[in-house]
Structures are given as C-alpha cells and as structure tokens.
Amino acid sequence: MPTLFIDAGNTFVKMAEYYPPETGIGAVDPDNAARGGSNWNLVGRFRWEQQELEVFFSGEIGRYTRIVLVSVRNNSRLATLLRDGNLQKNAAVTVLDHSVLSKHNCSYKTPKTLGMDRFFACAGALNLSRQYGRHSGGVLVTDAGTACTIDFMNESGVFAGGVIMPGLRMMSDTINSGAENLFETRLHLPDAAIPDTTEKAIQTGTYGSFIHAWNAHVEKILNHYPQTLIWVTGGDAGFIRDHSSFKVTHNPYLVFEGMRIYLGK
Ligand SMILES: Nc1ncnc2c1ncn2[C@@H]1O[C@H](COP(=O)(O)OP(=O)(O)O)[C@@H](O)[C@H]1O
Numbered sequence: 506m507p508t509l510f511i512d513a514g515n516t517f518v519k520m521a522e523y524y525p526p527e528t529g530i531g532a533v534d535p536d537n538a539a540r541g542g543s544n545w546n547l548v549g550r551f552r553w554e555q556q557e558l559e560v561f562f563s564g565e566i567g568r569y570t571r572i573v574l575v576s577v578r579n580n581s582r583l584a585t586l587l588r589d590g591n592l593q594k595n596a597a598v599t600v601l602d603h604s605v606l607s608k609h610n611c612s613y614k615t616p617k618t619l620g621m622d623r624f625f626a627c628a629g630a631l632n633l634s635r636q637y638g639r640h641s642g643g644v645l646v647t648d649a650g651t652a653c654t655i656d657f658m659n660e661s662g663v664f665a666g667g668v669i670m671p672g673l674r675m676m677s678d679t680i681n682s683g684a685e686n687l688f689e690t691r692l693h694l695p696d697a698a699i700p701d702t703t704e705k706a707i708q709t710g711t712y713g714s715f716i717h718a719w720n721a722h723v724e725k726i727l728n729h730y731p732q733t734l735i736w737v738t739g740g741d742a743g744f745i746r747d748h749s750s751f752k753v754t755h756n757p758y759l760v761f762e763g764m765r766i767y768l769g770k
C-alpha cells in the first residue's frame with residue numbers, strides 16, 4: 506500500500522499517493538507524466554466543510570499504513586479527523602512541521618511562522634528541476650492558492666523567502682464585498698486597455714491586477730537571480746501559466762513532491 510500524502514491548505518485538503526517507477530504502475534496522470542513529473546495520483550481534494558472529507562477519514566483512509574501531512578491551518582480539525590478516523594491501529598502518522606527547518610535549509614528570519622507548504626513546494630520544484638531539467642540554479646515557486654506565494658529557494662536547497670499576495674479568489678471577494686454595486690465575475694481577463702462594461706472593468710481590475718502584480722514581483726526576483734526556473738502550482742496555477750510574461754512550468758504536485766523528497770520515499 507502506498508503512503509498517503511496530505512496537503513491541508515486554507516481552502517482545500519488535498520490527498521495523493523505516489524507510485525515509484527519500479528512499481529510498474531503506469532502514468533496515473535498522463536499530463537504530469539508528459540511533463541516529466543513523477544507518478545502522483547490525486548485521491549481527494551475536499552474543502553474543510555465538505556462532507557466528503559469526513560467520509561474519506563471514516564473510510565478510505567483505513568487502507569493506508571503510512572500517512573504524512575503538512576498543514577497551514579491550526580491543526581485541531583485535522584487532529585479530530587485523525588483521532589476519530591478509521592485509521593489502522595499500526596498506522597504511522599508523520600506531521601511535517603517547523604521542526605523540519607534548520608539553518609541548512611531555511612534562511613527565512615521567522616521560520617516559526619513560515620507556512621510549511623511554501624517550503625515543500627520549493628523543495629519539490631528544486632528536485633524536479635535537477636532531475637528532469639538538469640538545472641543547477643535556484644527555483645522560483647508560485648503556489649497560487651487561497652493566498653498566492655512567490656518564493657525563492659537557492660541551488661543548495663535553502664528556502665530564502667518570498668512574497669505573500671492575495672489569491673485570485675480573495676481578490677475577487679474583496680471587490681465584491683467592499684462596494685454595493687460591484688459583483689463577482691467569471692475568471693476571465695479581457696484584453697482591452699480601456700474596459701467598456703462594468704463586468705470587464707471589474708475583471709481587469711481584479712484578475713488583471715493580480716497578474717500584473719505577479720509579473721512585477723517575478724521580474725524583480727529574476728533581476729537578482731536570472732538563472733532561475735519558474736514553477737507554478739495550486740488551484741489557480743493555470744491562470745498564471747496562461748497569462749505569465751515568463752516561461753513557467755506548471756506542476757500540481759509540488760508540495761507532495763517536496764514532502765516525498767524530504768522523507769526520501
Ligand atoms: N471550486 C473552487 N472553490 C474554491 N476555490 C477554487 C475553486 N476552484 C478553483 N479555486 C481557486 O483555487 C484556490 C485554492 O487553491 P488551492 O491551491 O487548493 O488552495 P489552498 O492550498 O489554499 O487550499 C482558491 O483560492 C480559488 O482561487
């Protein structure tokens with residue numbers, strides 16, 4: 506039975522299994538395999554309040570003898586799910602928290618408040634860059650989730666820090682909730698310089714502002730580290746990939762990949 510990897514974000518709890526090449530289990534995600542990514546199988550992606558999350562913990566989870574998790578939230582809900590869940594008696598549960606960090610892998614000045622998803626996404630991207638891209642420099646990693654992070658890890662695997670900006674949904678929610686006559690819009694970026702409807706004006710100001718800010722932050726980091734590969738992951742990675750001014754590689758499994766590499770699995 507493979508290890509179950511859990512990445513608990515602010516909006517979604519994601520769960521995945523990894524099949525090492527030697528198992529002979531073919532590409533579970535052909536898109537990812539085509540990108541040279543390793544063999545991940547997403548077994549669940551549930552919001553915290555979704556019934557399916559509890560269903561998973563009271564059923565499916567009983568198949569695993571080894572569970573590894575990273576969470577950016579106060580773990581009490583997760584602790585309850587694990588305590589009341591259908592876990593095997595001998596199941597080993599590993600929580601990858603701040604105790605993983607040291608001066609050898611993190612130069613962030615406030616490591617105790619670092620979101621561990623940021624660290625593992627970078628570690629995963631660095632590993633894939635070395636493995637498939639034969640790249641020997643650092644990596645710039647964006648996790649476009651509830652918040653959007655733009656982080657840098659150097660070629661030696663030291664997490665340096667980065668930008669935390671509002672996520673795409675957060676940007677849209679803000680404009681929607683702050684003014685009576687503004688509203689939620691479909692995720693689409695019109696290309697007119699002068700938007701001529703309310704909807705296009707809002708879309709340009711939210712999704713356009715998001716991508717302009719993202720491109721500007723990335724450019725600034727690249728000015729310091731020109732030999733850097735850019736990776737994107739998270740719920741809104743596709744939007745960034747489609748609108749980035751730079752060449753990026755999209756991989757949905759970076760956090761999982763980083764957890765796996767850290768554990769040497
Ligand atoms: N059905 C959806 N519900 C909520 N957010 C969604 C949905 N589909 C895409 N998103 C976008 O994905 C983001 C969450 O992505 P994810 O990477 O899973 O975040 P997190 O790791 O913070 O839980 C949201 O902020 C939103 O912009």
Ligand SMILES: CC(C)(COP(=O)(O)O)[C@@H](O)C(=O)NCCC(=O)O
Nearest residue numbers: 514515577618619620650651652669
């Ligand atoms: C920045 C984050 C909110 C991103 O989490 P996400 O949006 O992916 O759920 C999370 O990594 C976090 O809570 N970080 C703490 C602050 C820090 O990293 O310095």
Ligand SMILES: [K+]
Nearest residue numbers: 514622648650
């Ligand atoms: K995340």
